[in-house]
Amino acid sequence: MTDNGDGVVVWLPMVDGAERLGVVAVRTAALDGPRMRRSRMLADLLAMVVTSKRAYSDWIAARTRTATMRLPAEMLRAFLPPRTIGSKHCVSTAVLEPAYDVGGDAFDHAVVKHVLHTMILDAMGHDLASGLTTSVAMAGARNARRSGADLPDLVGSVDHALAQWLPDHFCTGVVCRLDAGTGELHWINCGHPPPLLIRAERVIEGELDSPPQPPIGLHLELGPAARQVHKTALQPGDRVLLYTDGVVDARDANGVEFGLDHFTDFIIRASAAGQRPSEVLRLLSHAILDFQHNNLRDDATILLFEWHPQHP
Amino acid sequence: MKLGAEGVIPVPDASRAPADPGGAVDESLLEALITEAQIVLPVDLSALANRCASALGLNTVRIYVVDLQQVVLVPLDESLEALPVDASQAGWAYRTVSPHG
Numbered sequence: 001m002t003d004n005g006d007g008v009v010v011w012l013p014m015v016d017g018a019e020r021l022g023v024v025a026v027r028t029a030a031l032d033g034p035r036m037r038r039s040r041m042l043a044d045l046l047a048m049v050v051t052s053k054r055a056y057s058d059w060i061a062a063r064t065r066t067a068t069m070r071l072p073a074e075m076l077r078a079f080l081p082p083r084t085i086g087s088k089h090c091v092s093t094a095v096l097e098p099a100y101d102v103g104g105d106a107f108d109h110a111v112v113k114h115v116l117h118t119m120i121l122d123a124m125g126h127d128l129a130s131g132l133t134t135s136v137a138m139a140g141a142r143n144a145r146r147s148g149a150d151l152p153d154l155v156g157s158v159d160h161a162l163a164q165w166l167p168d169h170f171c172t173g174v175v176c177r178l179d180a181g182t183g184e185l186h187w188i189n190c191g192h193p194p195p196l197l198i199r200a201e202r203v204i205e206g207e208l209d210s211p212p213q214p215p216i217g218l219h220l221e222l223g224p225a226a227r228q229v230h231k232t233a234l235q236p237g238d239r240v241l242l243y244t245d246g247v248v249d250a251r252d253a254n255g256v257e258f259g260l261d262h263f264t265d266f267i268i269r270a271s272a273a274g275q276r277p278s279e280v281l282r283l284l285s286h287a288i289l290d291f292q293h294n295n296l297r298d299d300a301t302i303l304l305f306e307w308h309p310q311h312p
Numbered sequence: 313m314k315l316g317a318e319g320v321i322p323v324p325d326a327s328r329a330p331a332d333p334g335g336a337v338d339e340s341l342l343e344a345l346i347t348e349a350q351i352v353l354p355v356d357l358s359a360l361a362n363r364c365a366s367a368l369g370l371n372t373v374r375i376y377v378v379d380l381q382q383v384v385l386v387p388l389d390e391s392l393e394a395l396p397v398d399a400s401q402a403g404w405a406y407r408t409v410s411p412h413g
Contacts, residue, residue: 006371007371008413009413010411010412010413011401011402011404011405011411011412011413012405012411012413013405013406013408013409013410013411014375014376014377015409020378020382020406020409021377021378022375022376022377022378022385022386022406023376023385023402023405023406024361024373024374024375024376025373025374025376025402026365026370026371026372026373026413027370027371027372027373028369028370028371029371031413034369035369035370036411038368038369038370039368039370039411040411041368042361042364042365042368042370042373045349045364046357046361046364046373046375049349049352049357049361050357050375050377053352053354053357054354054377057354059353059354059355060354060377060388063377063386063388064377064378064379064380064386065379065380066379066380066381066383066384097381099380099381100380275407276408276409279407279408282382282397282407285381285382286381286383
């Protein structure tokens with residue numbers, strides 16, 4: 001609280017659901033209960049107004065950029081959902097770097113009734129064609145999801161779309177479906193690093209490993225008839241990590257890799273320190289950039305989702 | 313400053329009712345502001361936000377949006393400075409999603 005004679009300033013978070021938009025600074029004569037309540041109301045109202053304006057405002061988009069965005073990143077980012085989404089039972093949050101120069105990585109998450117859908121994608125290469133591959137995959141997956149497709153049909157429809165329209169391109173990825181009521185997790189891994197399960201501040205080794213399946217777009221040439229779906233039962237408080245290899249392959253000036261252990265340790269430690277998932281990933285993405293002196297060789301994407309059912 | 317019985321600062325002038333945060337909000341003013349919020353250009357949002365603050369008995373409000381990499385909080389009012397997420401009261405409110413004040 002700052003009091004410089006003409007009142008006090010209170011900083012309030014401005015959030016849209018689980019997504020942090022920014023903050024507001026309210027200056028008021030004094031910070032009593034009614035004024036605090038009205039300050040919160042104002043922050044909530046402004047969050048809704050900013051949310052409704054920012055989707056199509058070039059001015060707000062430009063205000064929130066600190067560097068020039070390259071074309072593949074502009075295209076891919078148009079497909080991205082908010083960084084953080086959630087319900088009472090689950091939260092999903094993600095970060096993607098290099099923010100202004102991403103080539104072929106993307107993530108998606110959505111809550112549909114009691115189901116949390118999450119997805120991570122990594123197209124080979126780092127150019128407009130990789131961005132196109134990922135964009136088609138994102139659109140294809142959403143199109144299938146919104147038509148009520150189950151996981152194998154969802155991945156199958158993206159396999160077909162890529163094989164038909166971008167036959168020389170493919171991407172790896174993981175698609176997950178979490179029943180937030182029961183904790184039942186289904187996933188298909190298409191040639192991607194396996195998801196990681198963090199339970200009670202430990203990584204449960206190999207828990208979400210599965211036999212390899214072809215990347216998305218190559219399945220029709222290489223694969224068996226149907227995509228294999230895997231399943232496991234999450235426990236309350238479990239966290240699942242989806243990531244692309246750019247995260248663990250990041251190297252410092254001496255060629256030392258950031259590494260999987262460093263990656264999971266960072267998440268476990270920051271979470272144990274009481275940071276919320278979106279803040280954990282914010283800190284982690286900055287740590288990875290610092291490690292590589294702001295010069296990532298490959299796209300690095302992390303998506304973290306957490307199941308925390310309400311007790312009856 | 314002395315607080316009234318309910319922790320509210322007494323406002324002597326009844327014609328300035330919006331300045332009394334415990335009193336009724338001017339409904340027609342709020343209605344006008346909400347209608348205006350629908351059509352306001354983002355660049356004019358700061359001024360509208362201040363009028364909303366005033367209608368709620370608050371002095372002023374400033375809006376900051378986080379940049380793409382969540383490093384700085386950028387004011388919508390272009391005359392203000394951006395604030396670091398890692399080292400400011402504003403950043404603390406952002407990082408913890410809690411009010412600071």
